[in-house]
Amino acid sequence: MNEPTKDEKIWQVVAAIPVGKVASYGQVAHMAGLGRQARYIGKALGKLPSGHSIPWYRVIRSDGKIAFPVGSEAFEVQAQSLRAEGVLVVDGQVLIRQFGWRP
DNA sequence: TAACTGACGGAGC
DNA sequence: AGCTCCGCCAGTT
Known part of the structure; x- marks a missing residue:
């Protein structure tokens, strides 16, 4: 079997986010x-195939904000998806611990 | 072929 | 706390 491409590797990592x-x-x-x-992460996520099961919305910027402009359609989808999982999002800012973050 | 762009990040001011 | 500049690297124009 061929090894996973960079894109697939990225998707795999994203899929591993709890x-x-x-x-x-x-x-x-x-x-x-x-x-x-x-x-490259953003690019790879933009290449996501149809019917994927990748929680791309769990990926945010290093400053804890959503990578899309507030008010854009993609922003709303991401914010709502996160809220559906119990994540608080206020004005584009994600108010929870990051994966790998330990108190 | 060169220049520009981009779902970013970090350092500098 | 906010803005600017530079680095990375692959895809487009």
Whole structure:
């Protein structure tokens, strides 16, 4: 079998984020072995195939905000999806612990 | 082919 | 706390 591509690797990492938690692009990039290619994460998520089961909405920026402009359709979908999992989102800011974050 | 862009991040001011 | 600049790297124009 062919090895997972970078995109698939990223999707796999994103899929490993527990429900109710989030991870930053940089964190996902690091976990996927891509180092500083944080930008590639967004690209890979944009390539998501139809019928996927990837919780792309659990991926946010390093500053804890959603990567889309407030008010955009994608923003609403992401914010609502997160809220559905018990994550609080106020003005684009995600108010929960990140995956891998420990008190 | 060169320049620009982008669901980013971190450092500098 | 907010803005700017630079780095990364692959895909587009």
